[in-house]
Amino acid sequence: MLPVFKKNKTPVVLAPMAGISDFVYRRVCMEHGCDFTYTEMVSAKGLFYGGAKTRELLRVSEAERPCAVQLFGSDPVIVADMIKRIADEFADDICMVDINMGCPMPKITGNGEGSALMLDVPRAAAVMEAAAKASALPVSCKFRKGWDEARANAVEFARAMEASGAALVTVHGRTREQLYHGPADWEVIARVAAAVKIPVIGNGDVDSGEAAVRMLNETGAAGVMVGRAAEGNPFIFDEIRAALDGRGYVPPTDYERMCEAVRHAELFLAEKDERLFPELRKHMSWYTRGMRGALELRR
C-alpha cells in the first residue's frame, strides 16, 4: 500500500508550491492534520549538475514525514538517474517521488518539461517508465487537464502514466493555458478517476472543508490536494479533516492566527539564514490578510 494511504483515511495533501511549501511550512501544515506533503519542484538537471540550491530544496525533516520529492525533467535517463540517487540518499526521509508534468511556466515548458510533457505523451510515458524502473520508491506524477481546451487529454495521459508504472496521479483541473485562472474543472478529475485503477488525487479550488467533501463526492478521487487556500492558512487542514470526519469546526481567532504566524517565523529563523527573510515575509502577510491593522504590520 502506498505510504500516503497508510493511515487508512482519505489523504488531505499540501500541494507542491515553489517558493512556498518549504520544509518549514510543510511541518506547520503536518501539525495541522495535513497527511502528506511534497517538496517544491526540484530540477532533475539541476541535481545532476550538483547545484547547492537545488539540494537545499531536498531537505526533509523528520517532523514532516511522509513527504514526496517532486522532480521536473523531460530526459528519461537523467530523471531515472536522479531518482536512483534520491532513493539511495534520502530513503529514510521520503516515501515517493513525483514528476511534475503540470508546471505552466515558459522557462520550464520551453525545455519540454512540466506541462509541455502533456503535448508529448510518448516522451512523458518514457520518463515515467524509466523513473518507475529505476526507483525503489513509488513514482507518481502531477499534471493538468491538458495544454488547452482543444488538447484536454488528461484521461489519455493518465492511462499512459498508469501503463508506464505510475503508482498514483494528481490531476489539477485547469489547462496550461488557464495557468491558475478560472474555476478548476472537477469533471475531468472524475473522468480520470473512472479511467484508471491507481489512486487519483484531485486538485484545484479546494478551499474549505465543504469543498473537499464535495470534490471527493463529485469526482471519486482518493484524496484531495490543497494549494493556494493553504497560503497563510495551515488551519485549512484542521477544517478539512473535521469535515471529512463529520465533526464541527471552529475557525481560529485572529489571536490564534497570529500565534501560528509567530511560531512559523520562529521555526523559519531557527532553520534558515536571515537573508532568506523575504521568503517568510509573504507567508506573514498571508497570515494577517483581512485583519485589522494588517497594513501597518506589513509595513
Ligand SMILES: Cc1cc2nc3c(=O)[nH]c(=O)nc-3n(C[C@H](O)[C@H](O)[C@H](O)COP(=O)(O)O)c2cc1C
Ligand atoms: C506559487 C505557486 C507555486 C507552485 N509550484 C508548483 C510546483 O512546484 N509543483 C507543482 O506541481 N505545482 C505547483 N503549483 C501548482 C499547485 O500545486 C496547484 O496545482 C495549483 O495551485 C492548483 O491548486 P489550488 O487551486 O488549490 O491552488 C504552484 C502553484 C502556485 C500558486
